[in-house]
Amino acid sequence: MVGPVAILILVLASLAIGSFLNVVIHRLPRGESLAFPGSRCTSCGKAIRFYDNVPLFSYAVLGGRCRFCKEKISARYPLVEGLTAFIVLALFTVYGPTVAFAAYATLAFFLIPISFIDWDTGFIPDKLVIPASIAGIIFLAAFHIVKWQVTWKSGLFGMIAGGGLLVFLMTVGKFLMKKDAMGMGDVKMLAMTGIYVGFPAVWIALFFGGVAACVYIMIALIRKRLQLKNTIPFGPFIAIGTLTYLLAGDFLIQWYLGLIR
Ligand SMILES: [Zn+2]
Known part of the structure; x- marks a missing residue:
């Protein structure tokens, strides 16, 4: 207890x-x-x-x-x-009191400053993403057997699938909108997240983050705080999506599957 x-x-x-x-x-x-x-x-x-x-x-x-x-x-x-x-x-x-808690709290201690710095400056610092990624790899290598659904394979694939999907979305976005909608900082940040949550969870986290970003954009447009031509920093929404997945992911997925049935 x-x-x-x-x-x-x-x-x-x-x-x-x-x-x-x-x-x-x-x-x-x-x-x-x-x-x-x-x-x-x-x-x-x-x-x-x-x-x-x-x-x-x-x-x-x-x-x-x-x-x-x-x-x-x-x-x-x-x-x-x-x-x-x-x-x-x-x-x-x-x-x-598990290794998973220690790992996810560590991740949160990086997601929080990354989000606020991205919000302020539109820039995601490598000085935070790289140490967080290294810490994630150490957690994977040392503790993957302990009560934690993320194995080292899932973690490494999560990193590649997370970064890779964003590179793909960036390329499509640039082709459709003729400008950069996201930056390499977002790609590295999602790859970092992928190490901690694994695959396919990293895509679910990105989906939650995308939903949060859409809600924010709609409210901001209605309140005239934002124009369609503006870009918004995506880092905070990656963080929101990741924490939503970690805290309520299973619940939200079950609820969503229940709606479909
Ligand atoms: Zn003073």
Whole structure:
């Protein structure tokens, strides 16, 4: 049995990791060091004291403003912290204390910063995709026998099938629309995901992501936040599709098959 203390440690640890992911999201695209200097107010540059750097809690205590210059702190900081803890808890609820949980939580710790960086900059950094892929291959090589449906064959095929399908869709898209709809960053990101979820799951994850992207585009068009000629970053939707598959894939597939029958 997993006791409440273990759950509490899990939540606190994932909030702390979420806090670090904020640093990655902010600094990695700027080419800044992730370790030094410590956290600073992005407005006045003053060092943030350790007691003002407690995930979620400090944001609430400070009323979402810097202690020194009173400038608003982006609501994204507590959002990323809370989101990280929520995803880790949800994965733990589904997979329990298993190797699969460790692998998928590791994947989530890369999907989150990749998504926000792609959303901000339209760029998916190799500096995140490559380490995540290596970690996935290590999980595959070391633990494929443990309670985890992804075998090394399925993982390697997932990588190739994930990247390959996107290359194909990109080529078709470019032919039909005469412009690039996706980039190589998306291809590498889906290949990375394929290592973790295997085949054919990587295609199901891509399908879920595509559905999420369509819903987003329709809402954004209706609310006039987007025009048809715009492109949107696809990385966040690959992440949404992958996490949807990992958390509710079996349920959604059964439900869909039930509709057909
Ligand atoms: Zn400040």
